[in-house]
Amino acid sequence: MMIERSEIPYIHWQKRLVAAGSDMLSGEIVSDFSDIEQEIAVIVSTMIGSVPTNPLKGCDLMPLIDMPSEEATPLICQKIWDAITAWVVRVEVDTITAxxxxxxxxxxxxxxxxxxxxxxxxKNFDLNVRLAGGFAYAS
Structure with a gap:
């Protein structure tokens, strides 16, 4: 059953993102901390240049795809920190670890x-980051 927008009692909310093959018409929403964590996952998964109206928006992880893990790990932390501090304005971020x-x-x-x-x-938010097929996936 879809929720009518007028029935949503939250100021900050968004539609729950679901995995491929799931029911996109579930009408579920996320709010509070889940809303912020979904926003973080979306910005980490967004490739630089993929937002036509804002080509700088996203996280530049794809250049790290062929690097050895010991070289890529600190760069992943830095690039994710840079993206979150630039694009998720509702949060402050401490030192990220990978x-x-x-x-x-x-x-x-x-x-x-x-x-x-x-x-x-x-509050710690654990995120799995995968680089494959020319895309970054965060879940």
């Missing part, structure tokens, strides 16, 4: 908190 899981696959931990909430503790 752990290689497999070839072209890292578990990335992104400590963040809502901007302006200086007394809050950082």
């Amino acid at each position: 752990t290689p899981v497999d070839i072209q696959h890292w578990k990335v931990t992104i400590p963040w908190r809502p901007r302006g909430d200086v007394l809050a503790q950082f």
